[in-house]
Amino acid sequence: MDMRRDPAPFSAIERQPSRAEAIAQVAAYLSDSGVEAAQAQDDARALLRAAAGLSRLELAMSPQAPITDDEADRLSRLAARRAAREPVSRILGERGFWTLDLVVSPQVLDPRPDTETLVETVLALLDKRDAPLSILDLGAGSGAIACALLSELPAAHAVAVDLSPYACAATAENLARCGFTDRAVVVRGRWAESLAGPFDVIVSNPPYVRAGDIPTLDPEVRLYDPALALDGGRDGLDCYREIVADVARLLKSDGLVAFEVGSDQAVSVASLLGAKGFAIARVGRDAGGHERVVAARPAQP
Ligand SMILES: C[S@@+](CC[C@H](N)C(=O)[O-])C[C@H]1O[C@@H](n2cnc3c(N)ncnc32)[C@H](O)[C@@H]1O
Structure with a gap:
C-alpha cells in the first residue's frame, strides 16, 4: 500500500x-x-x-x-x-534541452536529459559537422533530437517521423521556434514504412519500457507521459526489432545509426543490430553512468 x-x-x-x-x-x-x-x-x-x-x-x-x-x-x-506530481516542465510548458528551449505539450513525451547523450554520441562520431547530412529521426516526439542535431549541423536537413499527431504538431512547433523549418519535414507515419532513403544518420529514442513495468514508474512519467511513448512491449524491445529492419533498408553504407536504450538494454539492442549486419561504433553512457546509447555503422564486407 x-x-x-x-x-x-x-x-x-x-x-x-x-x-x-x-x-x-x-x-x-x-x-x-x-x-x-x-x-x-x-x-x-x-x-x-x-x-x-x-x-x-x-x-x-x-x-x-x-x-x-x-x-x-x-x-x-x-x-x-x-x-x-505534475512535472515542472509540463506546468511551465517549456523544457531546456541541449542548448534550446523547447515547448512541451500535453500528450507528448517530455524530453529528458538522458537523451542528450544520444545527441552527444552522434556528434562525436561524425567526421565533419558542416557536411550536408540527411538525418532521419524515428519517433520524434517533441522534436528534441532533430532540433538539437540541426542546431549543431548547419548544413544538415532532417525528416522527423512520429505516429502521434500531437507529437508531429509539437515537432513542427519546436522546429519553427528554433528556426529550422526550411531544413526539416515532419511526417506522420509508422516508423519509416512510407519513406525511401538513403540517409546519412538515423536516430531514434523509441518506446522501451517493458509493458509490465509501466505501473511501477514514477507518477511524473506514468501519469503524464503518453503510453505510446513508453510501451516497448513485453521485453521492451519490440520497437527496436521493427526499426532495425527499416534502418537496414534506409541507411547509407557509410551511415550512422544511434538508438537511445533502457539502462539494461544495450547488449540486446547491439545484438539486434549485429544480426542485421551492423558493427557497434560506440556505447554512450548517461550522466548516471548507465549505458544509454548504442551507435552502429554497416559492417564493411
Ligand atoms: C520515447 S518517445 C521519444 C520522443 C523524442 N524523440 C524524445 O527523445 O524525447 C517515443 C516516440 O515514438 C513515437 N512512436 C511510438 N510508436 C511509433 C510508431 N510505430 N511509429 C512512429 N512513431 C512511434 C511516440 O509517439 C513517441 O513520440
Whole structure:
C-alpha cells in the first residue's frame, strides 16, 4: 500500500515572505508530497521564478526581496500542481534541452536529459559537422533530437517521423521556434514504412519500457507521459526489432545509426543490430553512468 500522504492544499506561505523563504517553504511542501529533496529545491526555485516572472539572474541578485500577495497566490497554485506530481516542465510548458528551449505539450513525451547523450554520441562520431547530412529521426516526439542535431549541423536537413499527431504538431512547433523549418519535414507515419532513403544518420529514442513495468514508474512519467511513448512491449524491445529492419533498408553504407536504450538494454539492442549486419561504433553512457546509447555503422564486407 502507498503510505505517502496526499498533498495538503498549499497554505504554508506566510505573509510576505522573502523569495528565499518562499522557495524553502515550497521545497518543504513538495518534499512532504513525495518529491525527492534535491529535486524539490530546484522545482521550488523554478516555480517561484515563474510565479514572480523572474530571470535566474534577478532571483540570484535579490533573494531577500519580499514576494507580493499575487505572486504568493500564483506560487501556491503552481506548487499544488507539482505536489500532485505534475512535472515542472509540463506546468511551465517549456523544457531546456541541449542548448534550446523547447515547448512541451500535453500528450507528448517530455524530453529528458538522458537523451542528450544520444545527441552527444552522434556528434562525436561524425567526421565533419558542416557536411550536408540527411538525418532521419524515428519517433520524434517533441522534436528534441532533430532540433538539437540541426542546431549543431548547419548544413544538415532532417525528416522527423512520429505516429502521434500531437507529437508531429509539437515537432513542427519546436522546429519553427528554433528556426529550422526550411531544413526539416515532419511526417506522420509508422516508423519509416512510407519513406525511401538513403540517409546519412538515423536516430531514434523509441518506446522501451517493458509493458509490465509501466505501473511501477514514477507518477511524473506514468501519469503524464503518453503510453505510446513508453510501451516497448513485453521485453521492451519490440520497437527496436521493427526499426532495425527499416534502418537496414534506409541507411547509407557509410551511415550512422544511434538508438537511445533502457539502462539494461544495450547488449540486446547491439545484438539486434549485429544480426542485421551492423558493427557497434560506440556505447554512450548517461550522466548516471548507465549505458544509454548504442551507435552502429554497416559492417564493411
Ligand atoms: C520515447 S518517445 C521519444 C520522443 C523524442 N524523440 C524524445 O527523445 O524525447 C517515443 C516516440 O515514438 C513515437 N512512436 C511510438 N510508436 C511509433 C510508431 N510505430 N511509429 C512512429 N512513431 C512511434 C511516440 O509517439 C513517441 O513520440
